[in-house]
Each structure stands twice: as C-alpha cells, then as structure tokens.
Amino acid sequence: MNTTKTYRYGVSVFLLFLVFLSSPLFARGGGERDLDIRLIGSGEAGMTIRHMLGETTIPDDPRRIVVLAEEGLLLDLIELGIKPVFSLANEPADIALAEPDELEGIQITRSAEGISMEDLVNLEPDLIIGHEFFVERGGYNRISRIAPTVVVRSDDPAEAFIQTAMIFGLRDEAESSVEDFRTEFKRAADSLAGRIPSISVATVYPGANIALWYRSDVPVPSQLEALGAPLRPGDEIWGTLRPRQGRAFISSERLDLIDGQILVLLQSPFLEGEMEDLARLTEDPLWQTIPAVLNDRVIIMDRLGYPGFRGQRRLLAELVGILEVEIRK
Template sequence: MKHSILVAITYLVLVGVTSAQDFPVTIDHKFGETTITAEPERIVSVGYTEQDDLFALGKTPIAVRPWALPVPHGIWPWAEAAAGDAEPVVLSSGPLDFETIAQLEPDLIIGIYAGTTREEYDRLSLIAPTVLQPADYVDYATPWEEQTRIIGRAVGKLDEANTLIADIKKRFEQAREEHPEFEGNTVVAAYYSNGQAGAFASGEPRSRFFTELGFVIPEVYDELAGDAFYTAFSLERFDLLDVDLLVWYWGELESDDILPLRRTLQAHQDGREVILTPQQRFALSFSSPLSLTFALDELVPELADTLK
C-alpha cells in the first residue's frame, strides 16, 4: 500500500500536474499555452466530443458543437444520465460561430477534438482562454484518456478525470481477460464513400477501441495515412481490407458497386464482418468515458460472436 502511494506521488511530481483544486493552471497545446486563472463555470465546447467529458466530470457546458446526426442539445443516449436536465446551446456543426460564442460570455473554451486552425484559435482566445489538442497529435487523434485528463485539469477536476480513466481501463482489461481470442487478430475500422474505400489510422480513437481490446491495426493504414487520421484508397486496392475482423463504420454496403467487392474478401465470406449501427459508430467516434462504457457493453459480445 505504501509503495502504491509513493508511486502515485512520484508520478504526479514527474508529470508536473496540479491538484484538482489548484489554479491558475497552464496547459500546453498545439499553438502554445493557455492559462486558466480560476475554476471555470461558463464553458463552451467547440470540439465535437468534449461535452461528454464535461458531463462525466459534473461540469455542464453552456454550449456544444454537434456532430452529424442531430440529437437534443447535443446529448447522446450514453450521456443522458450524467447530463441530467442540462440544455446547452447548440452551435453550428460547420464553421465556428464566433459571434454567438462571444455573446455567451464563456470563461473557458475547449476544442480538443475540433481540428482548430491557427486563425480560429486566435479569434477564440480573444473571447476566452482556449484549450486545444496537444502538439504531439494530429487533428482528431488525441487519445481519449489524454483528452479526459486535459479537460479534468482545465476545470479543476483532475482527480475525478483520473478515476474515470482508470475505470475504463479496467473495463478494457476485463474484456481482454474474458476474450483472449481477440489478442493479435488484425482489424480494420473501414468505410466506403464516394467510390473509395478507406480506413482509420491506428492512433485514431475509432481504431484504438479495438487495439485496447487486443486487436492489431495493420501498419499499412498508418503508412498510407501519413499525417492524417485516416486513409482513402481506390477500389482497386480493396484487398487492403481483408483482415481477421472487418468493421464497417459507414457506407452503402449493399450497393451494386461495393457488394461484389465485399464478396471477394475472405473476411466477408467467413462472416468476420461487423456493420456498426449509428449509435455504435458515434460511441466509438466520441470515445469518451461515457460512450466507451456504452460501446463496451454493446460491442464486446458482438465481436466475440463474430470471431467464433
């Protein structure tokens, strides 16, 4: 027990984090650093997933930026319990509405899963302290636990954030122990769009869900993606999707131009193919402590059945 406490204290010293109650807090990101002088109360989320982390930490955002499918107040089913009766303003899912954001008078803006440009950051930081993704990751590829930890520091709830992360890590560990058949099998998080097939890179949250379960992402997807979080390739290279477990995120998969190609894949012929429902797809896209709980409950049994 004493050893565990000593390890925890040493870790906190080495990484230089502040305790949950200490302000000011300075957070480094891809365009520099942002200092938050006091615990924020009026938080605007301009990223597409950060509202989940805020709800999970008991901090209700005053505005959120929705992602694709419309849901009331940007609150997906897995976040409803944590959100309670919250009704944040729903911003545009397209270009940032700087005027509306300014009118809301936030004391913190969070945009980690946002792909924010330098120009956008400069304008947002004139409104309020703005926290973006770390410089170490390409747009939309910050690990979910890193995002949760950053948000926890920004809102004065680092301890709670670390607890959320530890709980989800335990869920993944339990799933790996219960399903050793996952270990080492190759997987692809794939899609089909506009006459091209594609796959998400290994660092992208949608792929990391599977690597956390013990699956392996073939290196070819990272090589093709380069500095992006995904890759697209012509249908002539459709064979790149022939892996042990083929997971489809979206696409008209029964259409005349794609179905014949799917039938050429051994994964399809053997039934090692999973087509995600919209809720499953967005749960993995969010990859938050709330949505990952939902995804683990839904998908682990389905993946196990598919690999039988």
C-alpha cells in the same frame, strides 16, 4: 444476400445494407503523467494553468462555459457534472451516448458550420475550452481576448478527460475513473488473449472511397489492436499503401486486401451519400469475394458513436460482446 450486424449504443439489429486515436490510452499506468495541461499557480483570481497554446487563469466557479470542440469534450464535461452553454458537434440532433436531459439548455451547432466571432462574443462566456484545431481556426489570441481560453489535447480520450478535469480541480476523481477503466480493459484483454480472429477495419465514404484502418487513433481500431486483435492487412502490406493517420485508401480492385476473418465497417449516416454508396458497393461481385462477406461476419459500427471517455467505456463493452460472439462461431 448476407445480413450485416450493426452496432450503436449497445443495440444490435440486422440490416440488408447500411442505412472520425495506436492510442496510448491502454498502455499508460500510474505515476506522474506527461500532461499538456499543468497547474502553475493559484491565487485570488483563480487557478493558473499552462496548456499547449499559452497560460490561462481559470475564474472561480465559471458559469458560462463555451466548448470549441466536438462532442467528445462536451461529454467529458457532462461526465464531470459540468454543463456548458454552447458546444460544437458533428450532428447536433443526434449526439451519441448523451441523454436528452444532459443536453437541455445547451446551444449546439454543427462543427462544420462553426461559430462566428460575433456569436461567440454574444454568448458572454466566462471560460472557453476547446481542441487545438477549432481554437486555432478562430485564432487563439482573438478568442482568448473574449474570455479565458484553455486548449485540451484531443488524441487520447483518457488523457483528455483527466486534463479537462484538472481545469476544474477534479483530477483525482478523473484519474480514479481512468484507472478503473484500464483495469477493466486489461481484464478483458487477458480474457480474449489468443482467441480473437483476424479483423479488417474499413470505411466506405461517399463516392465509394474505401479506406482501411490500421494502428489508428480512431477508437474502434485502436481498441481492437489494444485488445490483441490481429488486424489485417498486416505490416507486410500496410507499408506499401501510403497510409496517413492510420488510414489508407484503396480502389475497389483491391478489395482482396480486406482479408480478415471479420470485417468491421466504420460508417456514419450523417455524411450525404455514404449509406447509398455502401449499399451499391455491396452489390459489386468483387465485394462478394471478401472472406468476411462470404462467411456472414460483417459488422457495422458507428464511427461517431463513441465520443469522449464515456465513449471509450461503452466501446469496450460492445467490442467484448461482439468478439465473444464471433469467437464462438
């Protein structure tokens, strides 16, 4: 049976089977950005900013910050030296790229469960920061009566990092980090130009639901495309697949569409049944006809393993390493 290379947190292991934005992140250069958060005033009460759901005055030196978003925003705050008292996460017991001491003292709840308004009040927040989906789910007007509430965009990790920093007067530091990353990214793309084999990116969800990724905001296919990887299937096929948000579902009878020289599988061990269904699918004779499977060029990556701006930097390092190995084959 073919072995499969699995990557998470910079570690590669060999397994017999597997045990969720095109991003403008890499295209934007210097100059004034069209940010969703803007400073509109400053006074004794604090800095007032405008964001996508309203205007909010940020208290000076907030100490009880609540995060109504998943681990990407949490890690951005930690990266900025700010520790909230509460956050949501996909899997509280296993937050990628976070050290135990960074999470110490933070109450973390599974995002699928959310938080009740009563529990939110009991946290006694002096500032609430969140992504639009989670804030609107609870009702922005209701939540903002509990504490000043700011909504940060979530589709572009670099811009989200800068906007989060702006809330705390740290925009210059964040922009410097982002520009350094973009310089590093361009250097990597230039080095890999014209050398990357064709790549298919897919996910096998529970129930053996197979999705192909292409021109997506999801970190792995987004970075691969920005690095210049030829993603398969190409435009001539993709338009027929009725994609939504950079993803199209196919049946097992159409595994022939996974025709890249390399297959990158984006999987998560936290969805019940996903590992088992992937293992079963790999025993299907049609799976064995996939070119990357035949040539032992299947790579499994954690689709929840690269949250926030910290995740973008780690992902770049991992992808460059993976691609350099594959290019030498």
